Amino acid sequence: DVKVTQSSRYLVKRTGEKVFLECVQDMDHENMFWYRQDPGLGLRLIYFSYDVKMKEKGDIPEGYSVSREKKERFSLILESASTNQTSMYLCASSLSAGLGSLYDEQYFGPGTRLTVT
C-alpha cells in the first residue's frame, strides 16, 4: 500500500514564525502536492512538484514556498506564518509525471492541522 506521511498531525505556531511541514511518500511517485482545506472552501492547491527540484504554483501560492530535494519528500514552508494560514494542510502524491497525473489516483496523507496564534 502507498503510504503518505506528514510530520505532524497538529501544530501550533506564533505569528511570524517560520513553519516547515514535511511530507514523505514511499511508493516512488513522481508527483507530489500540497493542499489546504478550509470550511466552506474545499481543497485548494498550493504547490505541486512533478520532479525533484521542480515545482509549480497552484491556485494559492502566496505566503508559501516548497522544497523537493529528494523524490520521496516534499516540504511546505510558511516563511512568516500569519493567522490567515490557520488551516488543515494535506499532502498527496500520484504516480505519473506531467498532465497524465491528473487521471491518476492521488494518495493523501493524514493532514496537519496548523493553528497560527
Added chain:
Amino acid sequence: KNEVEQSPQNLTAQEGEFITINCSYSVGISALHWLQQHPGGGIVSLFMLSSGKKKHGRLIATINIQEKHSSLHITASHPRDSAVYICAVVGGSNYKLTFGKGTLLTVNP
C-alpha cells in the same frame, strides 16, 4: 462562481437507505474523481471517471460529460459510510484538479 458544485451540502440518512450525491460543473472536463474524507482528515480516492459508470461494492459512480453532471450512489447505506464526499474535475480554466466543496453524509443506525 465555483466551477464545481455539489449537492446537497449536507445529507442525513437512515441505515439501509439509497444515497445519491450530485456533482455539476460548468467547464469542459476530461475526467472526474470522487473522493471520501472521514472525520480526522484522511482522504481516499473512490473513483476516476471519464465516461459511463463504475461500481465498487456498494458504491456506484456515473458521469454524463455532455450534461456536465456526475452522481455518486451508495446502496444499502451504513453508518461507516458517514464521511465527506468530494468530487474533483480534470480540466477547466487551468487544467488542474478543481474540487467541489464536499457533501457531508451522516448515516444514522
